[in-house]
Amino acid sequence: MSAIDLVVIMLVAIGSAITGVLITVWVSSLVQAHRVRIEPTLGEARQAIVAALSGEPCESEAALVNLSRFSERYIAGVMLDLAPSVSGTSRSVLVSLGEQIGVVDRARTGVHSRRWSTRLYSARVLTAFGVESTAMYDLLVDHSPEVRAQAAAWCVAVPTPVGTDHLVRLLGDPDGLCRFAAQDALIRIGLPASEALIAALDSADDAVAGRILEIAAAIGDDRYFEHAGAVLSDPSRANRAVAVAALASTGNRNAGPTLVALLADQSDDVVLAAITGVGKLAYWSGGPAIEPLLSHSSWEIRKAAGMALLALGAPGTILLRADAPGVGPAAEMALQALQLHALSTPEVAA
């Protein structure tokens, strides 16, 4: 075979490949054109569903008739678009429509699929509709992290003690997306999750304990006070710091003095969290303990001290004014904090 023959063969191969690609693009364009064509009708179907959500049975019938003209893929798309925007009775009507059309049943079956993408999609459908399904608990330990994360999101839509326990276990998941989904779900569930979280705190490793305390800081339940206090002796600086944040958010009457005591901690992270906590609680009697920190070697701590003193109101401002005329880092930070105060308070600025 000559070189020219070889090149000709390659040319034919490339030409065939280009033809194949063009045919694929063309067929795909036809599918897209079909979608564009049915869009107005799909809009009508969407309107019919919205009308049906008012709860009138006749409207539901009309919606069903409208929807039956489309393939399940389109119907599911329309319903999934609407699902996050409705709740209460309207949600029930939507779920009922979904069940009559078969979208929900198919999703219930889909969570058992061997394909992770089908399980994921089905889990999203069940989450959007807020439909109960015991199979979803199995997905919390699915081998696909995407599926586990979606199952965690479902636990918010259908909160149960079993789901909460699973979510707490997911806090130790190796995949970041799952941990994020579990943390987010537990924060959304809020107070009902506290009991399981407190129970898990005692046996949790450092990383999980830190995440639990982050949730505690977001929930702000007084029940965490004692348990967060116990973590204050933890060797992990990060955990101590997040425990301080959790402590501050409980609003417990003993939180202020505890935070003031922590201002002398060896770790800058803990001191930073304690200063922020004192400011957040507006625990004005902690002002004199914070004031010396204006000259701390860490810029972050100096800034936090300035901000906290501002947050304490008049008692803090007096301390800042006392420091401002001097020289050195404390005076500089006090001055900056006071300037910030002046700019944010028009009457002071005037």
Added chain:
Amino acid sequence: MTHFYRTFLMPATYVVLAYFVALGLFYIVLYVSAALDMRQYLRQVRAEKYSEILSSEIAPSISMLVPAHNEEASIKESVRALLTLTYPRLEIIVVDDGSTDETLPMLTSTFGLVAIHPIYDQRLQTKSVRAIFRSEQYPNLVVVSKANGGKADSLNVGLNISSSELVCAIDADTILDPDGLRRLVRPFIRSQDVVAAGATIRVANGCTVMQGRLASERGPHRALAGIQAVEYLRAFLFGRPGWNRLGGNLLISGAFGLFRRQSLLETNGYVRSVGEDMELIVRLRRHGYETGQPARVEFVPDPVAWTETPTSFRGLGRQRERWQRGFTDVLWRHRSLLLNPRFGVLGLVVFPAFVLFEWMAPIIEIVGLALVAAGLVFGQLSALFAILFFSLACGLGILLSMLALMLEELSFRRYGRARDRALLVVWAVLENLGYRQLTLWWRIRGVVSYVRGKKSWGKMTRKGFNPADDNDGSIADFPVRSPSIARQPVGVAAFNTSAGAAMMGSRPIP
């Protein structure tokens, strides 16, 4: 002379042909990798609403850093568009880099700016900050007025002032998808090792823009912009996702990239250079290896930033020359990475591939062109063979572009109209007939000007997104507003770099 050809030029021809085959194989691997990555991504995001992130208390906070210099024509619209982005913990920091026009007064009057006095740590040395303002109407909008110091300096000021976990660097004239940030933040949630994530850049020429938002997503109807649209698709749907599985990306578009702020501060932020965006990514990844902390760079194909491209050959030529100059600069600065096992896959795979298949491509293509000419002159190559080989190389180029168009068709299909998509096919064919030869010339000029020591950015005048406008990309010395090097469609740029392919010229690399 024939003896000379057989002794010296023939072996060189074989070397160039071997390069051509290697390049072809490399792109096959890249395409397969990209297709697999896209398939997995599309399955992951099917029916995903991102509503959890939107209302999450623990979503990472983001600061958008928007450097602006003499942007009075478009700044209002750009900022308005940014304010419509849907992300829960978002701060927008516009850094006015010593504008001499009405940029700052316009921002002040439009958004009700009042002076504030944030206490911030000047971790990075920058030009002096004159004043900082916050909007009374939009509390998450901060405007910084500073002395002129260039784009990198402006971004560093933004880094100093920002207190968010993540920072997003964009060009002031870029239009983002409203939910783009929610999509782009996923890699950071997924892994603490991710230090940067990049998104797709598309050509906005032909689109209708109203109040800073895209009213219609249309493909360009003019040849030059259309061909660039094909180039961008090839780079962002084919090249970048492909690298996700082959050792990570080496560049992220400066027009839309998300970074972990702490990592940027640890590596001293942005450095003023022609290829600052790519330089930053290489430095981040290198720092990761040097400190033993993994530093991954991810590409997410879904979020899109729309940008205008030059519509005159003069402007385009200057842009491509600048890209190549910046690309060369980055490779030279970090030459110690090349084949250095200390830097793992970065030193042994990614960096060498960029040198071999991106930077060297136009040079080898020129050599190939000369060899073909010599072969014809010495009678060692028949005209028929040369023509056939030209067609082969041309066909391969078209096939690559078509594959990118197929990926677009089967995935996001952002250009909704059939006519626009059909036009893209036309541009994909036309690209190989003249356009690529021109880009080869521009890129060679870029290397030469770098060798001669030219380091300035050049000025690019933009006229806004009005479809009636004709952006000529005119250039003069001007530090801030030039398009970023990383916006370039590097990734699947250079192909057909063989003796035969050389006859057609090269694709634009950086």
